[in-house]
Amino acid sequence: MNERSGPSDRRDSSGRQRGAARHRGDRHRTAQAPAERRRRTDPARTAAFDVLRQVDGSDAYANLVLPPLLRERHLTGRDAAFATELAYGTLRLRGRYDAILSRCVSRPLDRLDPEVLDVLRLGAHQVLGMRVPPHAAVSETVALARDRVGAGPAQMVNAVLRAVGRTSLDDWLERLRTEAPDAVSGLADTGSHPAWVVRALREALVGHGRTPDEITDLLEADNAAPRVTLVARPGLVSPEQLDDDARDAGVRLEPGRWAPTAGILAGGSDPAGLPAVADGLAGVQDEGSQLVTLALAAVGLSGANGADGADGADGADGGAPERWLDLCAGPGGKAALLAALADSHGATLVANEVAPHRSRLVERALRAVPADLVERVRTGDGREIGADEPGAYDRVLVDAPCTGLGALRRRPESRWRRTPADLAGLTTLQRELLGSALDAVRPGGVVAYVTCSPHLAETRLAVDDVLRHRDDVERIDARAAVRAVLVPGAQIDLGADDGGADGLDVQLWPHVHGTDAMHLTLLRRTA
Numbered sequence: 364m365n366e367r368s369g370p371s372d373r374r375d376s377s378g379r380q381r382g383a384a385r386h387r388g389d390r391h392r393t394a395q396a397p398a399e400r401r402r403r404t405d406p407a408r409t410a411a412f413d414v415l416r417q418v419d420g421s422d423a424y425a426n427l428v429l430p431p432l433l434r435e436r437h438l439t440g441r442d443a444a445f446a447t448e449l450a451y452g453t454l455r456l457r458g459r460y461d462a463i464l465s466r467c468v469s470r471p472l473d474r475l476d477p478e479v480l481d482v483l484r485l486g487a488h489q490v491l492g493m494r495v496p497p498h499a500a501v502s503e504t505v506a507l508a509r510d511r512v513g514a515g516p517a518q519m520v521n522a523v524l525r526a527v528g529r530t531s532l533d534d535w536l537e538r539l540r541t542e543a544p545d546a547v548s549g550l551a552d553t554g555s556h557p558a559w560v561v562r563a564l565r566e567a568l569v570g571h572g573r574t575p576d577e578i579t580d581l582l583e584a585d586n587a588a589p590r591v592t593l594v595a596r597p598g599l600v601s602p603e604q605l606d607d608d609a610r611d612a613g614v615r616l617e618p619g620r621w622a623p624t625a626g627i628l629a630g631g632s633d634p635a636g637l638p639a640v641a642d643g644l645a646g647v648q649d650e651g652s653q654l655v656t657l658a659l660a661a662v663g664l665s666g667a668n669g670a671d672g673a674d675g676a677d678g679a680d681g682g683a684p685e686r687w688l689d690l691c692a693g694p695g696g697k698a699a700l701l702a703a704l705a706d707s708h709g710a711t712l713v714a715n716e717v718a719p720h721r722s723r724l725v726e727r728a729l730r731a732v733p734a735d736l737v738e739r740v741r742t743g744d745g746r747e748i749g750a751d752e753p754g755a756y757d758r759v760l761v762d763a764p765c766t767g768l769g770a771l772r773r774r775p776e777s778r779w780r781r782t783p784a785d786l787a788g789l790t791t792l793q794r795e796l797l798g799s800a801l802d803a804v805r806p807g808g809v810v811a812y813v814t815c816s817p818h819l820a821e822t823r824l825a826v827d828d829v830l831r832h833r834d835d836v837e838r839i840d841a842r843a844a845v846r847a848v849l850v851p852g853a854q855i856d857l858g859a860d861d862g863g864a865d866g867l868d869v870q871l872w873p874h875v876h877g878t879d880a881m882h883l884t885l886l887r888r889t890a
């Protein structure tokens with residue numbers, strides 16, 4: 364079916380279906396009694412509900428559940444966009460909606476049937492978070508409730524959503540703020556993050572040289588859907604070729620703000636439809652991930668530090684080829700960029716990953732890279748490489764497993780799953796991986812320690828702890844290394860320079876840079 368004549372054209376910009384009765388079911392539909400008619404539910408809302416049930420009920424990941432479900436139900440265009448925004452937006456803003464719903468429901472929310480609670484959350488997001496007219500949001504959600512949880516709960520859903528809609532979002536937020544017992548709870552409710560995450564992010568802002576007041580903007584940025592960013596892998600496809608590719612597919616690509624390799628997809632276009640992405644010449648990658656990878660590849664290996672911009676790439680100058688190691692490579696986004704960059708540096712890459720299924724993803728990510736640039740994709744524990752291959756590499760990337768608190772906007776449910784208890788195991792592993800990387804790099808070589816979390820325990824404190832036990836490592840200027848690879852003329856605000864470690868490390872932020880909150884420390888082996 365031509366998409367323009369399909370269901371996508373029958374939903375207006377506020378989510379109402381136009382001519383839906385005629386489109387679905389036709390004669391069958393008009394022959395029904397009005398009460399029967401109301402029972403038909405909107406497929407996009409039903410899809411969003413099913414995603415929420417799988418996420419809440421089976422611990423599934425929304426970004427893995429939604430795309431196949433949309434395909435299976437033939438939801439495309441505006442219907443798919445509506446279902447996506449409804450599911451992801453509801454998951455991100457769940458904390459805010461629960462705080463509001465708890466003031467409209469007579470029972471504690473944890474005593475409600477979980478399916479009813481999910482319907483209420485979906486309704487609250489349509490009423491307060493999307494531009495769906497209130498009567499459509501309520502009647503469609505009541506129809507969904509009647510279809511999925513029965514007539515009795517549907518009446519309750521109707522009454523609760525009407526109560527939610529009687530107050531504007533701004534007034535609700537003001538009420539949550541004033542009724543909160545303390546500032547952190549107020550931020551947690553209004554900004555829809557668990558209180559421990561609010562505390563950790565606020566400490567991280569201060570610890571990385573920013574001001575605590577930025578927390579409100581940071582929480583808000585976490586609640587917005589990120590734009591899809593592509594990487595044009597150097598030597599495989601140029602940004603101009605990628606742009607042409609996108610134009611041929613009817614998609615607009617804007618240049619990245621920071622990384623010369625980045626292009627940002629306009630609107631909700633599907634990147635998988637671009638031939639360069641399908642072929643592995645380009646990929647989907649946050650601009651922060653691109654920047655830290657470009658910085659590691661370009662930083663000088665000996666001499667003063669990255670500030671001189673010198674690339675100590677011996678191989679490119681006809682000396683011994685460099686060996687690069689990606690210690691924690693799965694699923695392979697940074698490994699693919701590193702391998703593509705290796706060519707112009709006369710280097711080869713070893714990509715290591717502990718989980719076999721993620722090693723296979725690395726192999727897939729590297730499929731377009733010429734075979735002679737990839738020495739090996741290795742499945743093994745990165746903590747052992749330092750002892751097994753001491754001093755064997757020139758550049759090592761440790762993109763450490765972490766809480767992911769810097770990527771909450773792209774993993775809508777993760778903030779509700781993570782607990783402070785996760786930190787303990789991760790921070791031990793992070794320190795061991797960094798220690799192994801420092802053993803695996805040769806004197807004069809560089810290690811990039813990267814996390815997609817700004818949490819102090821996973822970033823500055825993890826590095827400080829490891830360095831406290833070694834006298835063969837120096838921290839080098841990661842800020843200069845990042846500035847050296849930026850789009851020409853770009854001015855990046857990397858926060859206050861207190862003259863200490865934080866004047867050297869890079870901490871990116873969604874509310875400042877529009878990237879994930881990626882952290883980069885660069886370390887050189889001195890002996």
Ligand SMILES: C[S@@+](CC[C@H](N)C(=O)[O-])C[C@H]1O[C@@H](n2cnc3c(N)ncnc32)[C@H](O)[C@@H]1O
Binds near residue numbers: 691693698743745
């Ligand atoms: C943050 S992800 C890396 C993302 C990757 N660099 C990319 O850009 O696609 C961390 C990876 O480390 C892996 N990992 C966890 N423990 C490890 C270990 N002991 N040794 C090596 N890899 C490990 C995880 O399985 C996960 O794939």
